[in-house]
Amino acid sequence: MSAEASLIETEAEVPAAGRSVLRRLLTNAQGMMCIVFLLLVILFGVLSPWLAPFQPNEADLNSVNAQPFSEGHLFGADRAGRDILAQLMWGTNGTLLGSLLVLVIAVLLGVTTGLLSGFYRGRFEAVAGFVTDLIMSLPSIVLLIALFALTGPNVMVAMAVFGVLVAPTYYRLVRSVVLGVRTELYIDAAKVVGLSDQRIIGRHVLWAVRAPVVIQSSFVAASGIAIQAGVEFLGLGDPEQPSWGGILQNANSNIYNNRFGVLWPALLISLTILALILLGNVLRDVLQSSAHNKTLKRSRRRALLTDAQNVRTTSAPSGSNEALLSIRGLKVGYPDGPDRVRTVVHGVDLDVRRGEIHGLVGESGSGKSQMAFSTLGILPKEALILGGSIYLDGEDLLADDKALKNARGQRIGYIPQEPMSNLDPSFTIGAQLVYGLRAVKKISDKGAKEQLIALLTRVGIRNPENVMRLYPHEISGGMAQRVLICGAVAGDPDLIVADEPTTALDVTVQAEVLELLRELSTERGLAMILVTHNLGVVADLCDTVSVMKNGRIVERNDVESLFSNPEQDYTKALLESSRSVELMEA
Amino acid sequence: MTTPILQVENLVVTYTGRHGLSKKVIDNVSLELKAGETLSLVGESGSGKTTIGRAILGLAPVTEGSIKFRGDTISNISRSQRRKVARGIQVVFQDPYSSLNPSMTVEDILVEPMAAAGASGGRHRVRELLDSVGLPNDSGSRYPKEFSGGQRQRIAIARALALDPSVIICDEPTSALDVTTQARVLTLFKELQEQTGVAYLFISHDLGVVNSISDRIAVLYQGSVVEIGEADQVARAPRHDYTRRLQMAAPVADPKKQRERRAARLQFLAAEKATETLRGAPAQL
DSSP: OHHHHHHHHGGGOOOOOOOOHHHHHHHSHHHHHHHHHHHHHHHHHHTHHHHOSSOTTOBOGGGTTOOTTBTTBTTOBOTTOBBHHHHHHHHHHHHHHHHHHHHHHHHHHHHHHHHHHHHHOHHHHHHHHHHHHHHHTSOHHHHHHHHHHHHOSOHHHHHHHHHHHHHHHHHHHHHHHHHHHTTSHHHHHHHHTTOOHHHIIIIIIHHHHHHHHHHHHHHHHHHHHHHHHHHHHTTOSOTTSOOHHHHHHHHHHTTTTOTTTTHHHHHHHHHHHHHHHHHHHHHHHHHHSOSSOOOOOHHHHHHHHHHHHHHHHHSOOOOOSSOSEEEEEEEEEEEOSSSOEEEEEEEEEEEEOTTOEEEEEOOTTSSHHHHHHHHHTOOOTTOEEEEEEEEETTEETTTOHHHHHHHBTTTEEEEOSOTGGGSOTTSOHHHHHHHHHHHHSOOOHHHHHHHHHHHHHHTTOSSHHHHHTSOGGGSOHHHHHHHHHHHHHHTOOSEEEEESTTTTSOHHHHHHHHHHHHHHHHHHTOEEEEEESOHHHHHHHOSEEEEEETTEEEEEEEHHHHHHSOOSHHHHHHHHHHHHTOOOOO | OOOEEEEEEEEEEEEEOTTSOEEEEEEEEEEEEETTOEEEEEOOTTSSHHHHHHHHTTSSOOOEEEEEETTEEOTTOOHHHHHHHTTTEEEEOSOTTTTSOTTSOHHHHHHHHHHHTTOSOHHHHHHHHHHHTTOOGGGGGSOGGGSOHHHHHHHHHHHHHTTOOSEEEEESTTTTSOHHHHHHHHHHHHHHHHHHOOEEEEEESOHHHHHHHOSEEEEEETTEEEEEEEHHHHHHSOOSHHHHHHHHHSOOSOHHHHHHHHHHHHHHHHHHHHHHHHHTOOOOO
16 A cells, blocks of 8 residues: 555655755855955955065055055055055954954854743743843943953953843844744654753754854844944054054044045955845845745746736637636646746636535645635735636626626625634724625625624624624634624625635534535525535535546536546545545444 | 553643633543553544643643553653653654654654664664655655655654554644545554554544544543543444534535434434523533
């Protein structure tokens, strides 16, 4: 049986995204430029003992205030005759080390406390949260200036303190990610197999936070360089050591004698910070986007949609005359790369008569929900209708956006799968129902309320006035589904599209909801498309059944014939699997 | 008669809510699982079936009562003691998507329990495990996202088997799967039990699924066991009214039979309502 299992199940496989992060970073033009520039800056500093044309504080009185590109001084010289290029080179190491120190301290402090806080919560989290808030409320530059009074000119100490000051940004980031991860079942599974907490944190939790931490680090390194240059510019650095900020300060006070002196340190500082920030942005795109880009080129998308529309307008309407809803040749696809489209519904026909309940069954990925969403015009934004028509009473809904908009809510009602996520948590039940009804029907607020209260009673809600005042979280899932059914039929539609309306419900509630749908259909002459994977539900409620597989309808018949005389092997396999777990009365 | 391998005695689990209100989710539940058998816990959402499983696994707090594994108490023990129990009791969760770490290869996922238990020869065992759950040999180097829902559940089952446990807690292992996949995974569970003699505590909301795999069934309602007995008896001739309601509500894939069942159910509910009204109690579940 295993061979058969893997044969059928491999369909869902997707190819692995094998490209490493670094390679994706380097193939991105912006990422490539940032990395090359930063590497050059590092080389600029590291190689200064060999490449720098002068010693750190070597002064040449002949070159005082030398202009750029003058002999021997590419960037010119300052008022003491020191070469600016050499100074910048000698100052680079200190700047990079300071920035690295900020990073190391902030990451060590922030990430560890964030991990522990998010994983264990409790008292540690409360204390860490308090300390974090305290640190974040301190003005960092003022604090660093005050520090100068204590330690004297020591940039490394200032940078270490700045590391502590930015640690909270890592703490908050990591904690929020860990809070999301700790409830994942794979963490529970790791506990059950007997992994120690250190290993769970080290292996499972740390992995989840690594991408956001890397991205954040790029920004923190940039702000480290900025703050360091700022502190030195204010004159709090060591005057003996050349530094980017110090050179800038010198040049600034000498600006009337040498106008170009400020240009070089300012350029170097700005470009380095810019490169780090842009690198952070590229990292974010690379690490947090999906493995490969699946958006279609805009021109290709337009061409496909126009083609479908042209076919629609030139061909004569071919829908059935008796049917209320007539779907002809519906094709739906999703982008699978800039030029490719993967078709998930391959030209399907479907007719639903007035008062008929039509079951659409199939397994996940069969395209049954795509059919329902197309009829309602609520396909995901990236989806493409590649062809076909949907006629409601002879009018093609796909040919005219306005027709679809008018039909939705007024002529076609929708009952969704997840009742809870389809109610807005910030409005009362009554407000949402009234809003929905008044959107499709000219009716006064009071009239809408009266009508809805009557309808809520009809769908089996006791004390409807009271329920109208409740918020969605105050009612049960079964009640929420009744509310949504009430909303769907309130606009007096001819057709209801129900997408797995009972899948999220308990079996006893499911039976009641099915009963209600049956009654409503008879009372109001409602036609219904019932999308479901449950053959029991189909047998209970439907008049006609279409079995879908891989985007095609493989078999269609009235419900009794299909269940007693299935023709296709796939239908037989579905029935057999379903009956193997079925209850028979003793 | 064999001695029970897992005993749950008078289990009470209480959760404290946001406003200091405590809520009893499990109220005095006693169960016994014998070696090699399948006992199912069936109930609707909020019945507490998942909480019992999590309490046994040490993932939910035990307020009162005790849980014994091979005679030793395993409720409220330290994490380090718990790790010794890990070899004996394993789990397969409902959601095959969030139960596998997306960043680990299948081989790493399967080696992890063995490494935690300090067992050697893990890599060799991976092939055996993959084979026993019907996955291709080369699956080890691939990532979970390359597999379908049914295949992922097979990986989760292989992980549970890695330490040769005597009990596996199966928490709704097939409810996220398609019906044909579900049938195949249930068959796999049965085959593995025949080969290894592992006992299952099978948790599900679906009485039909439970009936196809269990020796015995316990029906939970609002944190208490309302009926427990041989699978066939509970699923097909239930004694408790709540079990009957559950049984009658499940639709069958046969329109004619389903019509009769529907009529019988409505009749049963009407009769129940009538007697409740006579007694003066509200006819609400």
